[in-house]
Amino acid sequence: xxxxxxxxxxxxxxxxxxxxxxxxxxxxxxxxxxxxxxxxxxxxxxxxxxxxxxxxxxxxxxxxxxxxxxxxxxxxxxxxxxxxxxxxxxxxxxxxxxxxxxxxxxxxxxxxxxxxxxxxxxxxxxxxxxxxxxxxxxxxxxxxxxxxxxxxxxxxxxxxxxxxxxxxxxxxxxxxxxxxxxxxxxxxxxxxxxxxxxxxxxxxxxxxxxxxxxxxxxxxxxxxxxxxxxxxxxxxxxxxxxxxxxxxxxxxxx
Amino acid sequence: xxxxxxxxxxxxxxxxxxxxxxxxxxxxxxxxxxxxxxxxxxxxxxxxxxxxxxxxxxxxxxxxxxxxxxxxxxxxxxxxxxxxxxxxxxxxxxxxxxxxxxxxxxxxxxxxxxxxxxxxxxxxxxxxxxxxxxxxxxxxxxxxxxxxxxxxxxxxxxxxxxxxxxxxxxxxxxxxxxxxxxxxxxxxxxxxxxxxxxxxxxxxxxxxxxxxxxxxxxxxxxxxxxxxxx
Numbered sequence: 073x074x075x076x077x078x079x080x081x082x083x084x085x086x087x088x089x090x091x092x093x094x095x096x097x098x099x100x101x102x103x104x105x106x107x108x109x110x111x112x113x114x115x116x117x118x119x120x121x122x123x124x125x126x127x128x129x130x131x132x133x134x135x136x137x138x139x140x141x142x143x144x145x146x147x148x149x150x151x152x153x154x155x156x157x158x159x160x161x162x163x164x165x166x167x168x169x170x171x172x173x174x175x176x177x178x179x180x181x182x183x184x185x186x187x188x189x190x191x192x193x194x195x196x197x198x199x200x201x202x203x204x205x206x207x208x209x210x211x212x213x214x215x216x217x218x219x220x221x222x223x224x225x226x227x228x229x230x231x232x233x234x235x236x237x238x239x240x241x242x243x244x245x246x247x248x249x250x251x252x253x254x255x256x257x258x259x260x261x262x263x264x265x266x267x268x269x270x271x272x273x274x275x276x277x278x279x280x281x282x283x284x285x286x287x288x289x290x291x292x293x294x295x296x297x298x299x300x301x302x303x304x305x306x307x308x309x310x311x312x313x314x315x316x317x318x319x320x321x322x323x324x325x326x
Numbered sequence: 327x328x329x330x331x332x333x334x335x336x337x338x339x340x341x342x343x344x345x346x347x348x349x350x351x352x353x354x355x356x357x358x359x360x361x362x363x364x365x366x367x368x369x370x371x372x373x374x375x376x377x378x379x380x381x382x383x384x385x386x387x388x389x390x391x392x393x394x395x396x397x398x399x400x401x402x403x404x405x406x407x408x409x410x411x412x413x414x415x416x417x418x419x420x421x422x423x424x425x426x427x428x429x430x431x432x433x434x435x436x437x438x439x440x441x442x443x444x445x446x447x448x449x450x451x452x453x454x455x456x457x458x459x460x461x462x463x464x465x466x467x468x469x470x471x472x473x474x475x476x477x478x479x480x481x482x483x484x485x486x487x488x489x490x491x492x493x494x495x496x497x498x499x500x501x502x503x504x505x506x507x508x509x510x511x512x513x514x515x516x517x518x519x520x521x522x523x524x525x526x527x528x529x530x531x532x533x534x535x536x537x538x539x540x541x542x543x544x545x546x547x548x549x550x551x552x553x554x555x556x
Contacts, residue, residue: 078425085413153409160376161426162399326378 075163076171083175086148113194118201124214127194131221132265134187135232138180139262142236145172150244155326165324166317169237173313176233184222191218220298227302228265230309235261238316245323328387329354329473329505330375335384337370337529344370345381346529352507354472357499357519359537360509361547362526363555368509369406371526372477376403389472399428402466406478406509410462412451416444423465435468441497442490456487463491467498476508480516488515495519517547525554 116122146169149155161168195214198206235258242254330352337345344367352358360368373379374386377393391397410419416439424430439446442460450458463479479495480488492515499506499519510516517523517537524534532554533540537547544550 075426078422082411082422082426085418086411152412153407154411156373156378156403156405156408157410159378160395160398160401160403162395162428164395325380326373 076167079161079163079168079171080175080178083145083172084179086145114197114201117194117198117206120202120205123205124195124198124210125217127191128214128218128221131187131218131225132228134180134184134225135228135265137183138176138229139232139236139258141179142172142176142233143240145176146237146240147243150326155244159320159324159326165321166313169241169313169317169320172237173230173233177229180229180233181226184226188222223298224301227305231261231305231312234309234312234316238312238319241316241320241324244326245319246325247319247323327354328352329389330507331387332371332374333385335374335381335386337367337374337379337381343529345374345384347384348526348529348531350524350531350534352505352522352524354505355503356521357506357508359513359516359520359523359547360507360526361513361523361551362509362532366526367529368526369477370529372403372405372475372507372509375475376401400472401475402427402469402471402473403475404462404466404477404479406481408462410450410458410465412449414450415446416448416450416453416461417446419450419461419465420446420468423468427465427469429470431468431470434470435464438464438467438494442494456483459483460487460491460494463494467494470502472505474504474506476506478509478511480510480512488512492516492519513548513551514546520547523547525551527555 113122149158158168159165195206195211199208199211239251239254239258242248242251328351330350332348332350335345335348336343346367348367348371350371360371362368370379374381375388375393376398377395386393388397389400411422414422420432420435420439423435424432442464444457444460444464448457450461453461459479459481463476466474466476476495479491483491495506495508496519498504506519508516508519520537522534522536523540525532533550540547540550544553
């Protein structure tokens with residue numbers, strides 16, 4: 073068990089080192105973009121264009137903070153020329169991959185926790201700039217929906233991570249010709265999720281201004297729907313993880 | 327007792343045969359040099375032993391088992407083109423190796439660090455090629471395993487680093503009875519290490535035998551190499 077957590081720790085270290093390598097000019101662009109986005113949001117909050125529910129639309133998109141990096145995390149063993157160490161470790165390749173999954177998931181949880189802080193800051197800003205729209209009652213409803221969305225997003229994140237791993241592992245295997253099919257599958261999954269969350273849940277069926285109001289579908293997410301979604305997400309993740317492990321163990325050479 | 331046995335092992339990359347019906351047996355407790363020109367199949371042979379490549383045909387037995395992650399618990403393998411994790415410090419590398427490699431002797435690693443002159447606080451990504459090679463070798467030598475595979479451990483390394491590494495190898499061999507297989511182009515410097523040598527070309531064994539017997543019969547290993555491959 074000790075070696076498993078060492079592998080998880082190494083995954084997190086690799087992830088961190090990648091972040092540190094980001095060029096300073098790129099960091100300036102990111103900071104500028106963040107300031108611009110925050111300024112636009114504050115402006116919209118002040119003018120009453122957006123309400124508390126709007127911010128929640130960003131929560132499902134947190135999945136992409138797991139999907140992209142998980143492709144790089146496995147691929148980095150090849151690009152960093154460490155793959156011969158990694159694949160000759162005396163542990164089943166499923167365990168090597170699972171350690172990466174856990175490491176990536178812990179990293180993603182930190183990002184999700186950061187997003188909660190950002191939402192809380194915007195809630196405070198909203199109450200300050202536009203107390204008519206950003207009432208305690210509206211924020212209470214938004215918080216209840218946010219909890220459900222976070223739970224669904226957390227449940228869907230292993231799916232995004234395993235999908236990223238599958239893409240990366242397949243790319244370095246004898247099954248590379250299957251890459252277009254796997255990419256189409258990933259795009260289909262992503263667009264389905266976005267379509268479901270953004271259009272179904274956030275669309276205002278009453279035909280009024282879409283964003284400041286709660287869609288009936290969004291407020292009526294019931295426990296059964298939640299449990300079904302979580303179980304389905306984890307089931308799919310297990311299947312994809314099994315496929316990635318099989319490809320790494322049986323179809324990959326270094 | 328055989329440490330490694332290959333029977334008619336073939337491995338091709340496209341139309342290029344890296345191993346061509348290779349048959350080879352290496353005894354336990356000996357230091358074997360695998361010598362041959364570039365593209366002879368040396369690295370593919372090492373990779374097949376640790377399961378990084380699968381033969382298209384033939385049979386490989388390593389320590390009485392088929393190559394797998396289980397046998398890798400008893401093998402320390404240093405690839406010719408590998409790098410260590412650039413974000414680690416030297417100390418973190420040793421700690422990580424101690425956590426993930428069974429039979430890792432941390433005390434031995436500390437001794438080797440001192441004798442090879444590596445600063446434990448330096449980040450691997452900032453090390454010179456020679457210093458990184460020393461670190462990779464320390465990680466292999468500190469493992470108390472039955473089989474050690476070193477693929478080009480001196481490649482691209484300056485003379486001083488090479489001498490340090492060879493000294494480290496000699497000390498390691500003196501202390502432990504391991505089966506060690508080294509592929510190298512630095513024949514003159516490394517030949518004192520070998521008990522036996524195997525010359526490989528185009529995926530096949532062209533000559534093999536005890537070093538002393540070959541020396542008496544055909545001269546130095548370097549002259550035999552020139553005779554075979556020039």
